[in-house]
Amino acid sequence: MRFMPLVLKNLLRKKTRSGLTVGSILLPFFVICLLGTFVEMLDADPSMGRGMFRIAVRHKVSFANVMPASHLEKIRQLPGVKAAMPFNWFGGRYVDFSSFHVFQRFAVDPAVFFDIFDASAVVQGSAEAWRADRSGLLVGETLMKKYGWTLGQQITLTGDIWPGVYTFTIRAVYQGQSEASVFFDQRVIDEALPKSAGLYTMIWLKATDADAARGLIPRINALFENSPWPVRAETEKEFQNHYIALLGNVKFFFRSLTAVIATVVLLIAANTMAMSARERVTEVAVLRAIGFPRRILFGLLLGESAFLALFGAAAGLAIFVSLFPKMRAFVLMSPVAGLAAAFRIYPDVLAGAFCVTVLVGVLAGLVPAIRSVQRSIADGLRLVA
Amino acid sequence: MLGIPLKYNVRNLFVRKVTTSLTVLGIGLVVAVFLCVMSLGEGLTRVFTASGSDANVLVLRQNSQSELQSGISRDQVPIILTLPGLAQDTDGKPLASPELVIVLNLEKVDGGSSNVTIRGIGEKGMKLRPGLTLVEGRWFTPGKSEVVVSKSVSKRFKDCTVGQTIRFGAYRWTVVGLFDAGGTAPDSEIWTDVEGMITDFKRGGYSSVLARTAGRAARDQFVAGLAGDARLALEGKVERKYYDDQTSTAAPIKFLGFFVGVVMAIGACFGAMNTMYAAVAARTREIATLRALGFSRIAVLASFVFESLCLALLGGVVGCVFGLFAVKLALSGVTGTTNFATFSEVVFAFRLTPALLGTGIVFSLIMGFFGGLFPAGRAAFTKITDALRQVG
Numbered sequence: 001m002r003f004m005p006l007v008l009k010n011l012l013r014k015k016t017r018s019g020l021t022v023g024s025i026l027l028p029f030f031v032i033c034l035l036g037t038f039v040e041m042l043d044a045d046p047s048m049g050r051g052m053f054r055i056a057v058r059h060k061v062s063f064a065n066v067m068p069a070s071h072l073e074k075i076r077q078l079p080g081v082k083a084a085m086p087f088n089w090f091g092g093r094y095v096d097f098s099s100f101h102v103f104q105r106f107a108v109d110p111a112v113f114f115d116i117f118d119a120s121a122v123v124q125g126s127a128e129a130w131r132a133d134r135s136g137l138l139v140g141e142t143l144m145k146k147y148g149w150t151l152g153q154q155i156t157l158t159g160d161i162w163p164g165v166y167t168f169t170i171r172a173v174y175q176g177q178s179e180a181s182v183f184f185d186q187r188v189i190d191e192a193l194p195k196s197a198g199l200y201t202m203i204w205l206k207a208t209d210a211d212a213a214r215g216l217i218p219r220i221n222a223l224f225e226n227s228p229w230p231v232r233a234e235t236e237k238e239f240q241n242h243y244i245a246l247l248g249n250v251k252f253f254f255r256s257l258t259a260v261i262a263t264v265v266l267l268i269a270a271n272t273m274a275m276s277a278r279e280r281v282t283e284v285a286v287l288r289a290i291g292f293p294r295r296i297l298f299g300l301l302l303g304e305s306a307f308l309a310l311f312g313a314a315a316g317l318a319i320f321v322s323l324f325p326k327m328r329a330f331v332l333m334s335p336v337a338g339l340a341a342a343f344r345i346y347p348d349v350l351a352g353a354f355c356v357t358v359l360v361g362v363l364a365g366l367v368p369a370i371r372s373v374q375r376s377i378a379d380g381l382r383l384v385a
Numbered sequence: 386m387l388g389i390p391l392k393y394n395v396r397n398l399f400v401r402k403v404t405t406s407l408t409v410l411g412i413g414l415v416v417a418v419f420l421c422v423m424s425l426g427e428g429l430t431r432v433f434t435a436s437g438s439d440a441n442v443l444v445l446r447q448n449s450q451s452e453l454q455s456g457i458s459r460d461q462v463p464i465i466l467t468l469p470g471l472a473q474d475t476d477g478k479p480l481a482s483p484e485l486v487i488v489l490n491l492e493k494v495d496g497g498s499s500n501v502t503i504r505g506i507g508e509k510g511m512k513l514r515p516g517l518t519l520v521e522g523r524w525f526t527p528g529k530s531e532v533v534v535s536k537s538v539s540k541r542f543k544d545c546t547v548g549q550t551i552r553f554g555a556y557r558w559t560v561v562g563l564f565d566a567g568g569t570a571p572d573s574e575i576w577t578d579v580e581g582m583i584t585d586f587k588r589g590g591y592s593s594v595l596a597r598t599a600g601r602a603a604r605d606q607f608v609a610g611l612a613g614d615a616r617l618a619l620e621g622k623v624e625r626k627y628y629d630d631q632t633s634t635a636a637p638i639k640f641l642g643f644f645v646g647v648v649m650a651i652g653a654c655f656g657a658m659n660t661m662y663a664a665v666a667a668r669t670r671e672i673a674t675l676r677a678l679g680f681s682r683i684a685v686l687a688s689f690v691f692e693s694l695c696l697a698l699l700g701g702v703v704g705c706v707f708g709l710f711a712v713k714l715a716l717s718g719v720t721g722t723t724n725f726a727t728f729s730e731v732v733f734a735f736r737l738t739p740a741l742l743g744t745g746i747v748f749s750l751i752m753g754f755f756g757g758l759f760p761a762g763r764a765a766f767t768k769i770t771d772a773l774r775q776v777g
Contacts (some may be wrong), residue, residue, distance in 0.1 A: 016662060017659050017662060017663070020656075020659050020662075021655070021656075021659060022654040022657040022661075023651075023652070023655045024653070024654075024655035025652075026657045027648050027649065027651055027655075028648070028649060028652050029651035030647065030648065031645055031648050035645075060553075061488070061489055061553065061586075062487070062488040062489060062490050062500055063488075064453050064487065064488055064611075065487070065586075074535050091450075091454055093448070093450075097450060098634065099514070158448055159448065160446070160448045160449045160450055160454040160455075161449075163446060163447065163618070174499055214396060222463070228587055242498075257418065257422075257645065260414060260417075261418070261645075262415045263414060264411055264415060264418075264649060264652065264653065265652075267407050267408075267410050267411040267414070267656070268407075268411050268652065268653070268655070268656040268659075270407055271407040271408055271411070271656060271659065271660065273406055273648065274403055274404060274407065275660075275663045277658070307777075309601045321458050338441065371581060
């Protein structure tokens with residue numbers, strides 16, 4: 001520890017170089033943190049651990065097939081079901097099909113909606129007002145901010161799966177999970193399209209407790225096994241995983257990217273250290289001639305490179321944390337807003353990236369440090385730079 | 386104005402072997418990462434840009450973005466087939482195929498599952514897609530629950546080789562053949578006959594109708610005819626355009642490629658700057674001598690920027706070689722992701738095009754230019770007297 005000032009002093013000898021190296025460590029560190037956060041975001045439980053009791057039921061073939069309303073009645077009567085409702089993917093478009101205007105629209109049953117999504121809270125308007133107005137719309141808070149909508153405003157959606165033009169009035173705003181969706185009464189679709197009334201792409205339910213939820217999944221699957229509309233029931237988490245699995249092997253892809261980026265940092269840091277060590281050959285020889293043991297000189301060089309990495313990682317961390325609210329806002333406005341609730345700071349991701357970067361810094365200093373202390377004193381002194 | 390010989394710079398790069406190679410490797414890896422991500426996006430884009438024909442019109446329900454969301458009832462089909470503009474087959478019937486599209490969640494060979502499109506086609510369906518070739522087995526016989534599977538799907542999903550049976554709930558289909566669509570959209574699909582499929586899935590109608598029109602004028606006439614018929618509430622989209630509209634699927638990947646690429650490039654640029662600063666510092670006296678001999682500041686500046694460009698170019702070439710190896714060896718197989726317009730898997734291959742390689746080289750040169758500019762500036766504005774006085 002006594003030699004700490006010397007290590008720092010050495011770093012300050014070439015300010016430009018140290019600054020550039022810190023910069024070239026900082027940026028990749030930032031990318032590593034971001035990629036890690038994305039992987040965690042995909043892994044995150046959408047309900048923050050409370051989703052175990054929520055079960056999604058869909059047609060066994062895929063989301064795109066429908067189930068009859070009688071399924072909902074049968075599910076409601078099962079023991080252990082607290083509440084169940086249609087959860088119909090509306091699709092459609094708002095303004096146009098560009099990705100800016102992508103948000104999720106669902107037709108549900110307002111009477112039991114808040115029994116199922118019990119972690120969501122109405123922050124503007126009221127649940128009663130939404131229930132009272134058949135063409136009322138429940139909107140996530142993020143979406144309200146994105147468009148600058150106000151309570152009582154009329155919103156027009158054009159249907160594709162459920163053809164027609166539907167106008168809704170914003171009656172309530174919620175906070176809770178996935179705040180980039182809108183919900184309205186299933187009966188709106190049923191009345192507009194009598195031919196496809198009572199056909200649901202999904203049914204969501206809430207079990208009374210965890211045990212009931214575990215029992216309900218096989219029970220629901222078995223109940224409709226031989227019906228013309230076989231179903232697949234799964235927990236909210238499984239349902240989301242399934243959705244994410246559709247993206248392909250994103251996690252593997254991101255992890256490989258991270259590994260390559262760490263290697264780039266290694267090369268850059270190693271290069272800097274090699275340059276520093278080369279310039280100080282004579283100096284190291286003089287120090288050794290005075291009587292400094294190899295181990296201390298080795299530590300000095302290694303410490304220098306570890307410090308560079310430490311500074312880079314610390315600065316990267318500071319920038320990442322300070323820019324985070326902006327990035328989050330950006331993600332919330334993007335088409336993946338549905339997942340963005342889980343886009344938050346994950347301390348283990350940042351800690352992991354920090355450790356990897358510092359480790360890479362130490363590794364980078366290893367070869368130059370070994371080479372420079374192994375050179376004989378006479379060789380070192382003879383060398384004229 | 387006299388320039389400093391380029392050889393001076395090139396040889397200097399070889400004198401400082403370790404530093405040069407570390408910097409080259411750093412730049413190379415950044416370029417390689419960029420190329421791999423971009424070739425992923427490129428491969429995905431190609432599936433859509435290469436799919437569809439300009440002569441075919443896809444008839445969908447109004448406002449439908451994809452076939453999956455669309456629905457056409459049985460009684461609408463005869464009306465569509467009598468609209469003017471359709472091309473006729475040799476047997477005098479219109480060249481059009483009513484089709485049903487459903488996505489099935491099938492298990493993958495390497496674990497997990499994904500949605501695969503199963504498409505029922507009418508009797509003219511094959512004639513509308515001349516690019517398709519059978520590579521194994523035979524085409525399906527209508528009414529016998531037989532399917533043909535694309536070669537790529539067959540490699541990625543369980544029970545999809547010739548002779549096997551795809552089981553799904555109560556459904557059973559025998560695989561009788563494999564086809565190859567040359568990297569276009571059908572390469573992500575399973576095909577069977579539409580009437581059998583409607584019975585299997587208890588559907589009341591079709592998803593879409595694909596129709597061949599006789600030339601550009603006939604095509605516009607057909608599309609206008611569809612739009613003008615208020616009974617139908619359908620719309621016609623040129624098949625090529627329908628697929629082009631789905632290329633936005635690749636946009637997030639390309640965004641990621643650019644984002645990671647640019648941030649890493651700035652990092653690598655700092656690395657190159659370090660190397661060039663060291664190169665300049667070690668040659669202060671040399672530079673001063675050059676200046677004393679009469680070489681202008683501009684010549685010195687140009688000379689060092691050139692050196693940095695050489696360094697980066699080497700890195701760019703190394704990156705392209707890495708990228709080529711990675712794409713040819715490690716990433717040579719087909720891969721897939723989900724097209725969220727159709728909620729089903731798109732199978733595609735990484736594509737490293739010459740244009741992309743060119744972008745990679747330009748990318749590295751940009752890094753080199755900015756990495757070299759400031760160090761070269763320092764070299765050019767060295768005071769001759771000070772520098773010559775310096776010992777060592």
